[in-house]
Structure formats: C-alpha cells, structure tokens
Amino acid sequence: MSSDPTQISARIAAPVEFRAGDGPLLTIPEGHCKVIVEGDSAVLTWTEADQPMSAAIPKIEFDRFIASGAIILGTS
Structure with missing residues (x-):
C-alpha cells in the first residue's frame, strides 16, 4: 500500500x-x-514570471530553512 505525499502550502520569507x-x-x-x-x-514549486518552477532540496537543508524562518509552512 502506498500513500500519496502531502502537498503543503508555504511561504518563502x-x-x-x-x-x-x-x-x-x-x-x-x-x-x-x-x-x-x-x-x-x-x-x-512556485511561479516565477508566469512560469512554473521547482527545486528539490535535501530534507536537512529544508529543515534548516524552516528553523531559520526562511520557509514558513501552512501559509498561502
């Protein structure tokens, strides 16, 4: 049984x-x-100049961005 990953709204601050x-x-x-x-x-994933963009980053870096406040989860 596989589960689909959850997409979370966030804000780059x-x-x-x-x-x-x-x-x-x-x-x-x-x-x-x-x-x-x-x-x-x-x-x-985000939109830049009306173009869809995406970036994959290591989870350890993602966690560091959250801890520093650069990424805020649960916002739209």
Whole structure:
C-alpha cells in the first residue's frame, strides 16, 4: 500500500538558495510556494514570471530553512 505525499502550502520569507545540478546557487523568490516532503528531500514549486518552477532540496537543508524562518509552512 502506498500513500500519496502531502502537498503543503508555504511561504518563502527570506532567501532560500538551492543548486541545480552542478550549476550556480539559485534563489527561490519570496512569496507563496507548495512543498512536498518525501523521503530525504523536499520539492518546492512556485511561479516565477508566469512560469512554473521547482527545486528539490535535501530534507536537512529544508529543515534548516524552516528553523531559520526562511520557509514558513501552512501559509498561502
């Protein structure tokens, strides 16, 4: 039996950076996003310039962003 991951509404309140592959650090803009936490990673999705964007970050980094207040869960 498998369960679908839960999508959580969140808000980026301070700089949240991630690295896409071996590329440079990119910043998720402040504002509304959705989060799915599954296993050892969190996937954040948002819209930027009317384009859907997403980033997968390690769960340990996601937890650090929550602890610092950069990501606030349960907001729309």
